[in-house]
Structures are given as C-alpha cells and as structure tokens.
Amino acid sequence: MALDLTVPATGATDHSRRRTLALGLAAAAALLLTAGLWVGSEGWAWPAEQAALIVGQIRAPRSLGALAVGALLGLAGALAQGLFRNPLADPFLIGTAAGASLAVVVVLAAGVLGASAATQWFGDIGLAAAAFSGALGGMLLTLLMARGAQHSLRLLLAGVVVGMVCGAVADLLVTLSPQAMRGRQFFMLGSTALLGWHQLALLGAGLALALPAAWRLSRGLDALALGEDTATSLGLPLARLRGALVLLLALATGLAVSQAGLVAFVGLVSPHLVRRFAPAPHGYTLLASAATGGVLLLGADVLARGLLAPLELPVGVLTALLGGGYLLWLLHRRAG
C-alpha cells in the first residue's frame, strides 16, 4: 500500500523559499554562463580573433560542461546524504573515486608499459571510459564486500576499505610505471579544461537519465529518512531501494569523475546549502542540489579561469578551498 510520505508544507514561507531558491539558481546559472563565455586566456575579454572557435568550441562547452558535472556531483551528494542519513556523506566514500582513480592509473601504466593489442585497446578506449568503468567497479566491489546495500554502516566501512585497497594498488602501479604518476596527479586535482561538445553530449545524456530516476526514487528517500525500521514497517522494499540508489549514485559519480577528474566538496556542500535555505522533501532537494552543484562548479570554473588569467588554476583546488572552508565553518558552528 503506497503511503503519501511527503513532508507536509507548513505554510507559504516554505513554498516561497523554494521558489526563491529555484529562481535564484536559474539567475545565477544564466549570469555565470554569460561570464563563462567572456572569461578566457585574455582575462575578461571577448577574443579579438577566432571568436567562433574560441567561444563556440572552447568556452561554451566548457562552461556548460562545468554546469553538467557540478549537477551530477550535487545530485550524487544529495543521494549519498539521503541514503546514509549522514549530512557528511560524500559520493566519494563508497569506492567510486578510488575505483575510478585505479582504472585511470591502469590505463596510463598500460599505455606506457607496452604496445600489445590489449594495451592499444585500453589506450583507445581512453581514460574517460576507464574512469567510468572503474567507478562502477569500485562501487560494485563495495557492495560485494558489504554483502548488499542493507546496512548503511557496513556499506560505508566497505567503501573506506575498498578505497584504501584501490589506492594501494594504484600506488604500486605508479611505482612500477612512474610515468603514470603525472597523469594521475592531474586527475586527482580535477579539471574542466578538456570538456568539449562530445563530452557535454555524454554528460547531458547522463543527466537526462539520472534526474528523472532520482525524482522517482525521492519518495523512497523520504521514507528512509524516517528510519530503517519505520520504512520497513511501511512496506518499502528497502534492499531494492538501496540498490537502485547505489546504482544511480555510481552512475552520476562515475560519469562526472570520468570527465572532470576528482572535484572535491561540490557533492558535499550542495545539499547543505539547499537544506539551509529551503528545507523540503527529497524530490525538491535532489533537483535543487543538482542545480546548486552546477552553479557552484561553474562559478569555480569561471574563477579558475579569470582570477590569474592567462594562468588557469585547477578547479578542484578552488572547490576544495571554498567547500572546505564552508565545511570548517559549519563544524565550528555546530561545536559552538
């Protein structure tokens, strides 16, 4: 028997806050997209020559790509925090980041170690596909170790163990093939510099898949928020719900990481910001987190390009500084 599990709206303020947030995010996105088209190697200037190539083929897909990657990460963060019912849960805690990183190192090492038919195939498939498969693989390994997604705590612990093991194997490979280290460092910092229209199409397809799926799973998350026992007693197929959430999480994280490397804190901070400003049931929170994540990463990307132009800062460093700073402030407020 399906129950209506939405949090009852307590008045006009809640609705108006949600509306304000939505409008604010849309406005911020539009503003930042325009800024993204204006900022580049010459600072805040429209390119004097080759405008069509530079703006159309470099700045536009990069800005839209940052929006898409941020949206996927924000969505993943909201899903992780709903699934583990822990406001500090991060999409990178469940083996996805470690798996993706290991897959990247394998491809780099294989490409350097030899030119047999197998390694050629590896090289062709590219780092992106490898990172995506690695993220899925890492997640599946975590699920295997935790024997299903039944217990949140066991899942988290398995994720941490898988992370450590994958990291150790990756370090071993890097020792054997030091040239893989350079590519891995770059991957670890995160970057939007290599996003073109091909990559954007892929990200768009991923979003088109993930957002409706998230919307349909949001009621399950609302039920989960009441507690595992309560949710089970309400007749929800908890294991299947968890499995679906985990799969969606892996998809969103894997896709984002495969295109832009490891971008820190966007997934962690976006749901926080949404909940602080406009608490709402998960249907709204998931979508708003995606939008917030997109705006955050796009803002970081614009700053990364514009702050010290023509020098580009790695976008992951900026998100780590800003997101980490916010997190420290949050912890300070909670303690105080």
Add this chain to the structure above:
Amino acid sequence: MTRALVQAVRTLLAGAVALCLALPAAHAQPAQPAQPPQPAHSTQAAEAAVRTPQRIVSLVPSLTETVCSLGACSRLVGTDRFANWPPSVLQLPKLGGLDDAQVESIVALRPDLVLAAPSARVVRRLRDLGLTVQVFASDSHADVRRSIDALAATLGDAAAGPRLWAAIERELAAARDRVPPAWRGQRVYFEVSTTPHAAGTGSFIGQTLAGLGLANIVPPALGAFPQLSPEFIVRAQPDVVMAPRREISAMAARPGWAALQALGHDRHCGFDAAGYEMLVRPGPRLGEAAGLIADCLVALESRR
C-alpha cells in the same frame, strides 16, 4: 512503489550499459588531423610553403630545443612552462605543462603544428579542435634521433635531421675520447631523484654512459628509471656517483650512505642546475651533456 522501483532499476541498468558503449564513441578520433586545403593548380614553392608549419607550439622542452637546433626557432610561437633553452624561448608565451596545458591560449596563438608527448590528454582535445598535433617519444637515443629526423622533414629541410644527428654523434665520440683511460669501465650510479631513483642501462642517460665507456650499477632487467633500495646502491659500491651538486653534499648524511666509498674518496660528479637539466633532457644537447660527464671525469683524474 515497487513497480516504480523495478522500472527505475531497469532504466538505470540500460542507461549504464548504453553509456559504457557510448563512451568510446565520444572519444572517437577523427581519421586524420585536418590538412590545409591544397589549391588545384599551385606552384611547387607555394605547395612547400603550405606544407611546412610556420607557427609551432611545443609542449615538450626537449622538442623545443630540437626545433631551435634545426634552425626553426623563429617559427616557435609558444612553449610550455619548463622550456628554457635557448634563452630566446623565455620570451615566448608559456602555455602550462603537458598535463595542464591552457587549451584556449594554445588555440588563440593559431598554431599550425603542436608538439607533444604520447599519452598527454590534451592531444585529443587539441585534435578535436582541428589542430595538427605530432607526438614524439623521447625515451632513448634512438627516439631522439627519430624525432630529430621526423621534425626536420616536417619543417621542410629533411637533410638537416641527419646533419644534426651527425653533429651530436661527433660530440659523443669526442667526449668518449676525453674520458681518461683509468676511468673506462668504472661503475656509475647516476641519481635521478632522491627517492632514490637511478638511471638504468636502458634509459637515454644510461645509453650516454655506455657510449662513454662507463658501466652502470643498475642491471638492464630493472628498467629505465628504477626506484632502488639504498641497500642495493651501498652493496654495489659504485666507483663514481653522479647527482646534482646540492644532493652530493647531502648524500653522506642519508642513513647508511656514508658507507659509499665513492663519497668518502671524493669520486663523485656534482652538476650545477643548468648542467644537470641538460643531462636529464633527451634532446639535441645529448652530445654536450656527455661532454659534461667527460669533463667531470677529467677533473677527477687531475685531482688524484
């Protein structure tokens, strides 16, 4: 709720499979980087001018040196941040490194040729944007020779390649003749990083050492730049230690390294920053680098 769940899972799985299949397609390489259009009736000179690149961006310091050694320095319009020889390239715009190349800055320079190393991610992006990118490996003397010949051909003066390589070989031979007889066959430990990483027999540095008639404490089986255990180095007791000057002075302080007799008996070559940089760059200054080693051995011989 359950049906929605099952549907959601099915859709997700289908989507995941589709994405896994789509990812290689998203990275499909265009068959050939676009060549400049050839007009139907053009003179040979005009064709030659169309084919040879006039605006070159180099993202690898050793390839920058090669381009300049082949006499095409004026055609360089941008380099990576590490290029510093010849001094004239310091004036050129710096475009980041191989891993964080500034894509927009490179495109804004309108290069007709970009030089890079294999497995740099930026190569795909630049080719997608329609630029011509050539990649060269630089792991051995043979690689350096190949890159010199190929670049010379690309730059339009194919004879300059073998000429440059002949000059390098002459410098290598001259360096070999300068090595004092007492030092021939001596076993060398060439340090590449403080971890420690050593230059193995198969690396381009190892090949230079072999060309000078010196032996290497690192057997070929260990690879090009193996990370060694300090025990191995101390047990091997190299006859000569080669490293940057500031590392040589700190080496005896490393635990157990004072047992290296070469350090105690002043049998070491400490190279200054510029010299060391030349030694670890697999480019047209290979011969000059060999000369540095020979000079050091001559100095050691005269001190004995």
